[in-house]
Amino acid sequence: xxxxxxxxxxxxxxxxxxxxxxxxxxxxxxxxxxxxxxxxxxxxxxxxxxxxxxxxxxxxxxxxxxxxxxxxxxxxxxxxxxxxxxxxxxxxxxxxxxxxxxxxxxxxxxxxxxxxxxxxxxxxxxxxxxxxxxxxxxxxxxxxxxxxxxxxxxxxxxxxxxxxxxxxxxxxxxxxxxxxxxxxxxxxxxxxxxxxxxxxxxxxxxxxxxxxxxxxxxxxxxxxxxxxxxxxxxxxxxxxxxxxxxxxxxxxxxxxxxxxxxxxxxxxxxxxxxxxxxxx
Numbered sequence: 001x002x003x004x005x006x007x008x009x010x011x012x013x014x015x016x017x018x019x020x021x022x023x024x025x026x027x028x029x030x031x032x033x034x035x036x037x038x039x040x041x042x043x044x045x046x047x048x049x050x051x052x053x054x055x056x057x058x059x060x061x062x063x064x065x066x067x068x069x070x071x072x073x074x075x076x077x078x079x080x081x082x083x084x085x086x087x088x089x090x091x092x093x094x095x096x097x098x099x100x101x102x103x104x105x106x107x108x109x110x111x112x113x114x115x116x117x118x119x120x121x122x123x124x125x126x127x128x129x130x131x132x133x134x135x136x137x138x139x140x141x142x143x144x145x146x147x148x149x150x151x152x153x154x155x156x157x158x159x160x161x162x163x164x165x166x167x168x169x170x171x172x173x174x175x176x177x178x179x180x181x182x183x184x185x186x187x188x189x190x191x192x193x194x195x196x197x198x199x200x201x202x203x204x205x206x207x208x209x210x211x212x213x214x215x216x217x218x219x220x221x222x223x224x225x226x227x228x229x230x231x232x233x234x235x236x237x238x239x240x241x242x243x244x245x246x247x248x249x250x251x252x253x254x255x256x257x258x259x260x261x262x263x264x265x266x267x268x269x270x271x272x273x274x275x276x277x278x279x280x
Contacts, residue, residue: 026188029074032237039215039225040189046074047170048188049163053216055192057148057179060098062195066211067144067176068109069231069238074172076115076141084141084171086111087134089119089127094146098178103276109209110236119279124151128158135165135173146176150183159185182216190217196228196241208232210241 028043037043044050050070054063076086088101103113119134121127124147131145145162147154159175163186166173175187182190192214198207207230214226230241 030237031070031073032232032235033227033229033239035225035227035240036213036215036229036238039221039223040218041221044070044074044172045188046172047166049159049166049173049175049186051175051177051182051185051187051190053177053180053182053190053192055179055194057097059194060094060178062209062211063176063178063193064098064101064146065105065109065209065231066191066193066213067174068106068111070174071142071144072110072236073238074142076111084139086116086142086144087119087140088116088144088146089121089130089134090146091124091127091148092120092122094148094178095120097148101276106276108233109231110233113276117277117279124153128153131162131173132165135162135171136169138169138171140169140171142172142174144174144176146178147180148178150180156184156186159187162186163188187217188219189215190223192216196230198230198241208239208241 026045026047028040029046030037030043031040052063052067052070054060071086076084101116101118106113106116119127119130121130127145127147131143134140134143162173162175165171175185182192194212196210196212198210200207210228210230212226213229215223217223228241229238231237232239
């Protein structure tokens with residue numbers, strides 16, 4: 001083996017060790033779902049980049065709900081301590097196509113709208129520029145970067161810059177990708193999310209929000225698992241949607257239409273006490 005090859009091999013081994021140490025030293029936030037937390041080695045890593053994909057535009061709302069739940073579990077929201085502010089960056093086009101973030105819907109998840117700042121940007125370039133500044137601010141707990149489809153600006157280099165900034169500041173970044181195709185990135189984890197049927201409660205009350213969740217990739221650990229999960233409002237955590245159900249109830253879920261409660265709402269009034277702060 002030539003000397004340049006030996007040096008290149010050594011560099012690759014060192015990079016692998018550094019990535020492993022980064023995973024090991026990151027603080028973890030449990031999702032509450034035993035299967036997911038076990039697959040992640042204890043929970044979702046803070047101060048890292050995570051990606052959540054909605055394959056179809058129609059799944060934008062349910063994916064946003066899943067992201068809101070992750071943000072709460074990461075410490076932003078009601079009763080979760082001083083986890084910092086949630087900054088949600090999105091394009092103006094998302095407001096037109098997917099609807100606005102609905103404050104009462106965020107409260108239903110458990111997030112305090114007073115700790116949520118929404119930045120509305122004209123295009124993907126403006127979103128990424130704003131994200132570069134937001135992720136460097138240690139006072140931010142979670143930064144959600146919502147982008148539709150596959151903007152060319154969001155390449156591997158851009159994701160590496162975000163990952164480095166997140167590791168330095170401790171801000172957790174969640175890339176919410178709507179109608180997008182998963183591609184190589186510096187993300188710690190990558191998820192595919194779609195709506196799942198929920199079982200109505202007593203008196204035919206709406207059931208818990210439910211999702212089909214697939215772990216597409218994670219650095220340093222196995223991936224490929226999928227779960228059907230729901231949001232437990234009382235415990236403010238993710239839970240196994242099929243836990244404790246008998247055969248008849250499981251069959252009812254399979255036949256039910258989706259009853260997920262989503263944080264998106266286009267055109268609904270927002271209560272003044274729950275009004276979201278907007279910028280842009």
